[in-house]
Amino acid sequence: MAISDRAEAERRIDWLVAELKRHDILYYLRDRPELSDAAYDRLRRELEEVEARWPDLVRADSPTQRVGAPIGGASFAPVEHRVPMLSLDNAMSEAELRAFDERVRRLLDTTAPVEYVGELKLDGAAVELIYEAGRLEVGSTRGDGRVGEDVTANLRAVLTIPERLAAGQPPALASIRGEVVIPLQAFARLNRLREARGEEPFVNPRNAAAGSLRQREEVDLERLRSLEFRAYAIAEGLPAEAATQADALACLREWGFAVSDAARVCRDVDDALAFHAAALATRDRLPIEVDGTVFKLNRFDQQRDVGTLPRSPRWAIAFKFPPQQEHTVVEAIEVNVGRTGALTPVAKLRPVFVGGVTVSNASLHNQDEVERKDVRVGDTVVVQRAGDVIPQVVRVVPALRPQGAKPWRMPSRCPVCRAEAVRLEGEAVTRCPNLDCPAQLANNVRHFASRGALDIEGLGEKLVEQLVAQGLVKRVSDVFRLDAETLTGLDRMGAKSAANRIAALERARQTTLARFLIALGIRHVGAGVAELLADHYAGDLDALMNAPREEIEAIPGVGPTIAESLVRSFADPRNRREIEELRALGVRWPKGERRVAREGPLLGKTFVLTGTLPGLGRDEAKRRIEDAGGKVTASVSKKTSYVVAGADPGSKLAKAEELGVAVLDQAGLEALLGD
Numbered sequence: 001m002a003i004s005d006r007a008e009a010e011r012r013i014d015w016l017v018a019e020l021k022r023h024d025i026l027y028y029l030r031d032r033p034e035l036s037d038a039a040y041d042r043l044r045r046e047l048e049e050v051e052a053r054w055p056d057l058v059r060a061d062s063p064t065q066r067v068g069a070p071i072g073g074a075s076f077a078p079v080e081h082r083v084p085m086l087s088l089d090n091a092m093s094e095a096e097l098r099a100f101d102e103r104v105r106r107l108l109d110t111t112a113p114v115e116y117v118g119e120l121k122l123d124g125a126a127v128e129l130i131y132e133a134g135r136l137e138v139g140s141t142r143g144d145g146r147v148g149e150d151v152t153a154n155l156r157a158v159l160t161i162p163e164r165l166a167a168g169q170p171p172a173l174a175s176i177r178g179e180v181v182i183p184l185q186a187f188a189r190l191n192r193l194r195e196a197r198g199e200e201p202f203v204n205p206r207n208a209a210a211g212s213l214r215q216r217e218e219v220d221l222e223r224l225r226s227l228e229f230r231a232y233a234i235a236e237g238l239p240a241e242a243a244t245q246a247d248a249l250a251c252l253r254e255w256g257f258a259v260s261d262a263a264r265v266c267r268d269v270d271d272a273l274a275f276h277a278a279a280l281a282t283r284d285r286l287p288i289e290v291d292g293t294v295f296k297l298n299r300f301d302q303q304r305d306v307g308t309l310p311r312s313p314r315w316a317i318a319f320k321f322p323p324q325q326e327h328t329v330v331e332a333i334e335v336n337v338g339r340t341g342a343l344t345p346v347a348k349l350r351p352v353f354v355g356g357v358t359v360s361n362a363s364l365h366n367q368d369e370v371e372r373k374d375v376r377v378g379d380t381v382v383v384q385r386a387g388d389v390i391p392q393v394v395r396v397v398p399a400l401r402p403q404g405a406k407p408w409r410m411p412s413r414c415p416v417c418r419a420e421a422v423r424l425e426g427e428a429v430t431r432c433p434n435l436d437c438p439a440q441l442a443n444n445v446r447h448f449a450s451r452g453a454l455d456i457e458g459l460g461e462k463l464v465e466q467l468v469a470q471g472l473v474k475r476v477s478d479v480f481r482l483d484a485e486t487l488t489g490l491d492r493m494g495a496k497s498a499a500n501r502i503a504a505l506e507r508a509r510q511t512t513l514a515r516f517l518i519a520l521g522i523r524h525v526g527a528g529v530a531e532l533l534a535d536h537y538a539g540d541l542d543a544l545m546n547a548p549r550e551e552i553e554a555i556p557g558v559g560p561t562i563a564e565s566l567v568r569s570f571a572d573p574r575n576r577r578e579i580e581e582l583r584a585l586g587v588r589w590p591k592g593e594r595r596v597a598r599e600g601p602l603l604g605k606t607f608v609l610t611g612t613l614p615g616l617g618r619d620e621a622k623r624r625i626e627d628a629g630g631k632v633t634a635s636v637s638k639k640t641s642y643v644v645a646g647a648d649p650g651s652k653l654a655k656a657e658e659l660g661v662a663v664l665d666q667a668g669l670e671a672l673l674g675d
């Protein structure tokens with residue numbers, strides 16, 4: 001039923017925003033969704049409807065509002081912290097913690113025990129959140145402690161950061177301090193994704209959290225959604241009745257923040273040591289990386305008496321956990337060829353038990369890393385489990401180096417296909433440039449067929465792996481040599497699905513130059529660059545292939561790294577041959593091709609077409625949607641705005657109904673297009 005009353009609309013919006021956020025947390029952070037996708041979408045659509053009717057009631061934190069980094073500018077805007085963000089002094093041993101306690105009591109001029117609050121030291125990125133009249137206004141990184149960076153837009157996407165304080169009478173200004181962390185599971189997932197994309201993995205969860213907050217372009221929303229915030233201090237806006245750190249933590253909880261569950265009051269230094277020992281014992285079972293404990297004098301009046309040094313308070317200390325390190329011997333250094341062609345040296349270690357697991361391999365990352373640490377076969381090394389589970393070689397023990405051990409060199413050829421390995425200027429990674437290298441082939445074929453590239457429907461992971469394993473695809477172009485008969489012989493492939501695959505291949509042959517360039521998987525050539533190039537050369541691939549480096553470099557938006565990568569790739573006779581093959585096999589695109597309009601009534605909407613559209617045709621429909629600013633994609637997801645169903649629609653219609661995506665017929669589409 002439509003809402004006619006403004007106050008009721010406001011209440012409904014508040015409820016819907018809170019409810020959607022709660023379900024986002026269950027879905028993204030807890031892996032425990034309570035709603036089906038369709039039910040979630042119904043809530044979301046209701047919110048969109050109420051907001052459309054009452055546009056001035058749209059809340060800044062509404063999930064319908066786009067989130068992203070600040071647009072433009074070379075860097076994040078600086079934010080001066082009104083109260084400096086200090087760091088903590090460290091204690092590394094029981095003796096050092098006792099010395100801290102004695103200093104505190106000397107400064108307080110007391111021999112009686114003093115109370116501390118014990119907290120976990122979370123290993124993430126420190127941030128400050130400024131709430132004015134209970135609303136989140138500015139969020140910033142710690143920076144140098146005095147001036148940080150404005151990352152408000154990204155922080156608004158972190159689900160455990162409330163947009164409003166849950167306080168009846170919020171203070172005029174509150175400064176909340178805490179740590180943004182990435183749970184270990186999300187960290188592992190993110191690194192797997194980065195490796196699959198040929199990007200450097202993050203070395204630890206701290207860097208991953210900080211890096212996520214500082215995303216500027218093409219902000220990855222899922223990544224921000226996987227972050228969590230834990231509050232540990234109120235630097236300004238503390239309620240008058242709060243006299244202790246324990247009160248402050250209780251107040252933070254009341255205001256709607258997540259506060260570490262482990263925190264508790266310790267009655268004296270012995271109790272603090274017990275807290276530390278208990279935390280250390282649970283270290284490996286915690287879902288987030290914790291690198292120690294923090295002890296803070298509980299009473300604020302005592303904190304004031306003890307005072308603060310320029311860099312750190314005298315009333316608090318971090319008691320670090322011992323690093324999880326062991327010694328072992330490097331038995332060999334092997335080179336792995338990743339699915340993206342990266343050649344990674346890996347130390348084969350005499351198995352050693354460290355931080356709860358047996359480690360027998362450790363990545364040495366790249367040639368520079370091996371040289372910097374000077375790791376040689378036969379060396380005794382210190383290994384540590386950093387962050388999650390990625391074992392690292394920390395350093396060599398030079399005294400234990402066997403005589404005659406030789407410095408390690410990266411091989412000049414790919415150990416799998418023997419192609420000459422290349423290392424682009426300014427890059428740390430050495431790569432096998434051969435698109436058909438067996439180590440890379442399956443990955444390349446999948447990329448080639450993926451949605452952003454040639455968009456070959458039905459050529460999924462399982463099928464590609466079979467095709468490569470059975471030698472049916474030895475080069476990327478071989479997919480266009482497949483016929484229905486060959487496919488029918490494969491696992492779980494009936495005549496009908498084989499025919500569908502062949503039809504999909506036929507459709508994919510007609511593409512755009514931008515898609516074709518993406519499909520080639522040239523380093524540094526992603527969607528944005530491919531569009532620029534296709535536009536610049538108006539669909540003329542030969543002109544691009546024969547262009548000198550200076551010409552490519554001069555295209556706005558294309559830098560020297562990209563130009564170098566393109567020129568190298570097109571200089572490789574294997575790649576040129578492969579491109580010729582693809583053209584000979586019927587892959588084609590229009591010259592003078594068009595781009596999706598940057599404006600129009602359908603901007604931001606995604607469409608999926610299914611079935612035949614009499615009198616319009618799919619290509620024509622696609623072109624008109626794109627002219628109106630919309631996007632056409634191949635498969636239906638929660639994010640699809642509309643499914644356009646013609647005659648004899650396929651399974652996409654059922655999928656749309658299942659997900660609650662709006663379905664249009666041809667007339668409906670034409671109405672949206674404005675004719």
Ligand code: IVH
Nearest residue numbers: 086087088119120121122126179232294313
């Ligand atoms: S209190 C003046 N409490 O450790 C108090 N810090 O070196 C300063 N950290 O920059 C911070 N967990 O990023 C505090 N429970 C906790 C913490 C914590 C992690 C980080 C924080 C800070 C660094 C101090």
